[in-house]
Amino acid sequence: MRVTQDMVWEQTSVLKGTVSLNGAHVGELADTPAHWPQDTDALVLFGFTYDRIKGKVSVSKDRRAWLKNGSHFDAKFFPQPYSQYAKFLRDVGHDIDARIILEEREALLRIERRRRALDPKESNGMNDLELFLTRLWARIDRFLLDPAVKWVIGYGHAPFRALGTLVLLITLCAIPATMAYRQGDFAPNSAIVQESAAWEGVQKTPNPAKAWAAKEGKGRDWETFSTFAYAADVVIPIIDFGQTDAWAPSTTRGWWGCHLWWSRWVFTVLGWIITALGAAAIAGIIRRE
DSSP states (O other), X not given: OEEEEEEEEOSOOOOSSOEEOTTOEEEEEEEOGGGSOOSGGGEEOTTOEEEEEOSOOOOOHHHHHHHHHHTEETTEEOOHHHHHHHHHHHHTXXXXXXXXXXXXXXXXXXXXXXXXXXXXXXXXXXXXXHHHHHHHHHHHIIIIIHHHHHHHHGGGTOTTHHHHHHHHHHHHHHHHHHHHHHTTOEEESOHHHHTSHHHHTTTTSSOHHHHHTSTTSTTTTSOOOOHHHHHHHHHOTTOOOSHHHHEEEOSSSOXXXXXXXXXXXXXXXXXXXXXXXXXXXXXXXXXXX
16 A cells, blocks of 8 residues: 555554555554554554654653554564554654663563574474573573663663662662771771781771771771772773772671671672673664664
């Protein structure tokens, strides 16, 4: 079907059958999304193209349901309806909305890839090892890779979301760092300082690190401890705040120090992953189109 002007789909109900627009093109679509068939196999939108959509441009619940229903048929996902709607959104200047649609498309694409990997019909011709590795990778993607890429950078369509994730990670790291410092579980990260008489002189105080670095203490010119700066130093690998060079948690003074000693490695690894994903998305290594 070719419609050079308007195709109108309003106040319409489909009682039986399937509406297929596969291969159709219209100049302008005037529709009410909620009036399209609501079952996945009752609406076919893949292959459907249009130049414009009349009315308010949105990524409303009804419009997204229209896309989702029209892109699934016979339990399979076809991404073209999402790509077409994202193209339209960008053509009219709604880039942020287009990224939302493309992020949703990527999530459904990954679900489709995993479905194929776990579908016995799709595994014909694979030997046992290939089948095992394919299914193992599908499960790793589902429970580890997919959530990380989705929530950290929105599959590459929301790269600056990584900044918020880093802030959250720094805040979580600051909690044990604060408790460890308050409980006196920190020490200067220097063998020379720890062997000095000045440090030995504050060992019996409730908080040796605080007493040593106090205004009247021998270490008053040492790097001042800052909870969030220390947490940022642990989490962000590409910036050096000098905190981890100056201070180290002790595993023998108390529970919080021991906890921070081990957990900081986890925070550092997560920080590397989030920073790498964010940098890759911003640089365009992970596709955004």
